[in-house]
Amino acid sequence: MLFFKKSDIEKRAEKGDKSAILELLRKGKREKAKKLLEKYESDPDLRKVLFDLYLEEENFMQAYRLLERYGKELGTAKERGLVYEKVGNYAGAVEEYLKVGDFDSLLKVGNILKATGKREKALEVLERALKIAPPSKREEVEEKIYAVKRELGLVEEKKENLLEKLKRGLRKTKESVEFGIVFRGRKVDEELFEELEELLVKADIGVKTAVALVEDLRRIALRKNIKTSEELKEVTKEKVKELLKGCEGTLNIPEDKKPAVILFLGVNGSGKTTTIGKLAYKFTSEGKKVMLVAADTFRAAAIEQLEVWAKRSGADITKKHEGADPAAVVYEGVERAIKEGHDITLIDTAGRLHTKEPLINELRKVKKVIQKLLPEEPTETLLVLDATIGQNSIQQAKVFKEAVDISGIVVTKLDGSAKGGAVIAICRELKIPIKLIGVGESIEDLQQFSTEEYVEALFD
Numbered sequence: 001m002l003f004f005k006k007s008d009i010e011k012r013a014e015k016g017d018k019s020a021i022l023e024l025l026r027k028g029k030r031e032k033a034k035k036l037l038e039k040y041e042s043d044p045d046l047r048k049v050l051f052d053l054y055l056e057e058e059n060f061m062q063a064y065r066l067l068e069r070y071g072k073e074l075g076t077a078k079e080r081g082l083v084y085e086k087v088g089n090y091a092g093a094v095e096e097y098l099k100v101g102d103f104d105s106l107l108k109v110g111n112i113l114k115a116t117g118k119r120e121k122a123l124e125v126l127e128r129a130l131k132i133a134p135p136s137k138r139e140e141v142e143e144k145i146y147a148v149k150r151e152l153g154l155v156e157e158k159k160e161n162l163l164e165k166l167k168r169g170l171r172k173t174k175e176s177v178e179f180g181i182v183f184r185g186r187k188v189d190e191e192l193f194e195e196l197e198e199l200l201v202k203a204d205i206g207v208k209t210a211v212a213l214v215e216d217l218r219r220i221a222l223r224k225n226i227k228t229s230e231e232l233k234e235v236t237k238e239k240v241k242e243l244l245k246g247c248e249g250t251l252n253i254p255e256d257k258k259p260a261v262i263l264f265l266g267v268n269g270s271g272k273t274t275t276i277g278k279l280a281y282k283f284t285s286e287g288k289k290v291m292l293v294a295a296d297t298f299r300a301a302a303i304e305q306l307e308v309w310a311k312r313s314g315a316d317i318t319k320k321h322e323g324a325d326p327a328a329v330v331y332e333g334v335e336r337a338i339k340e341g342h343d344i345t346l347i348d349t350a351g352r353l354h355t356k357e358p359l360i361n362e363l364r365k366v367k368k369v370i371q372k373l374l375p376e377e378p379t380e381t382l383l384v385l386d387a388t389i390g391q392n393s394i395q396q397a398k399v400f401k402e403a404v405d406i407s408g409i410v411v412t413k414l415d416g417s418a419k420g421g422a423v424i425a426i427c428r429e430l431k432i433p434i435k436l437i438g439v440g441e442s443i444e445d446l447q448q449f450s451t452e453e454y455v456e457a458l459f460d
């Protein structure tokens, strides 16, 4: 039996010699050094090294243990904030982030609290974030605060009409792509056309589409002898409406068929669950009985999140444990919806695009299971695309199109995107109608897509 002779350093380290322990660490004997750091963590210097080690390993529970046991001289405020945030001690996280005026982290905690239904806490954090918000972010935080207050019944419903809501939703695009500079009080010349083309590309309508559109406008301006930018603006709006022909569609929910099934596809983070929650709220507000089905069983968080939306919208939910077979959840959910007389069933699915084949097979299997119980369903198969990733979402869409026929598109986060023009590119490339658009995080920020309103909101 070979006995390794303990080196001199190891012997000194085991006796608590700081430099020897740190030498072990430097030599890559990480586990051995960590055990000794834990053994001698009462020493402030060694404790600091141990805290940093835990952070590196993202071992937030252990880092939290040190903070709780020895107080807060460990790490930076931002690091302590992260540890508190990761272990769910949001109050602690907020205090630390406020110390260093870390607005982004504070907003993140506010979003987590909001998404998990802890609205009072979310409101408190968002209001503190507002105090240190940079000017460019103030309006966004005010929107979130208003949305939470509305959900808490603290403010009267600001009855915006759909066009106002859409204008608010396109604010980011309009801020970054100021069409006003070309359409206000300018004479129509080559410089104006070039600027207009640049803005259209910046709005992410697609280079080819932008070049062709401006080419068209040059010809029309010549033919109709257009002299002012205001006239040109009207012509531009008409041309964009032509580009969007066939792009708008309404949700097809036949009254006589129960339950109508709507299947939601889309990559994680695109806004599927939120869109389902908003739609469930719309239907329950109309007195319909709604069943949500948590078939995104890949992540427990997705199941929990759908549960929060079920509670907020007054819908029922069918779910199983994390990792369950999505088709089994769908079967049970549709079967329950039939038995319990639901009007509508909304199905959330997983969207891990990097596992393309399994994803496609899973979606086909889900559709088959639905049709085993209801041969003519799903009434709608909606693909959810995130406007903030603009045209790149078109690549994602093509993968989903391989799996199942898509009856409509939902474009989310238009309010968070400077690429509001991507709606045009998405519709033209995929030739699938855009049925809904998400224009904010609150439960009412979902509306039918109307070409007329979209163009008015984009250019006015």
Ligand SMILES: Nc1nc2c(ncn2[C@@H]2O[C@H](COP(=O)(O)OP(=O)(O)OP(=O)(O)O)[C@@H](O)[C@H]2O)c(=O)[nH]1
Pocket: 111, 115, 266, 267, 268, 269, 270, 271, 272, 273, 274, 275, 296, 301, 302, 305, 351, 412, 413, 414, 415, 416, 437, 438, 439, 440, 441, 445
């Ligand atoms: N501003 C804004 N945020 C939105 C909108 N729709 C969704 N979100 C936010 O986008 C984030 C992701 O939304 P989810 O609904 O969780 O996305 P998902 O596709 O279900 O993602 P997974 O749960 O990971 O599958 C959340 O923070 C939502 O609040 C929208 O229209 N506007």
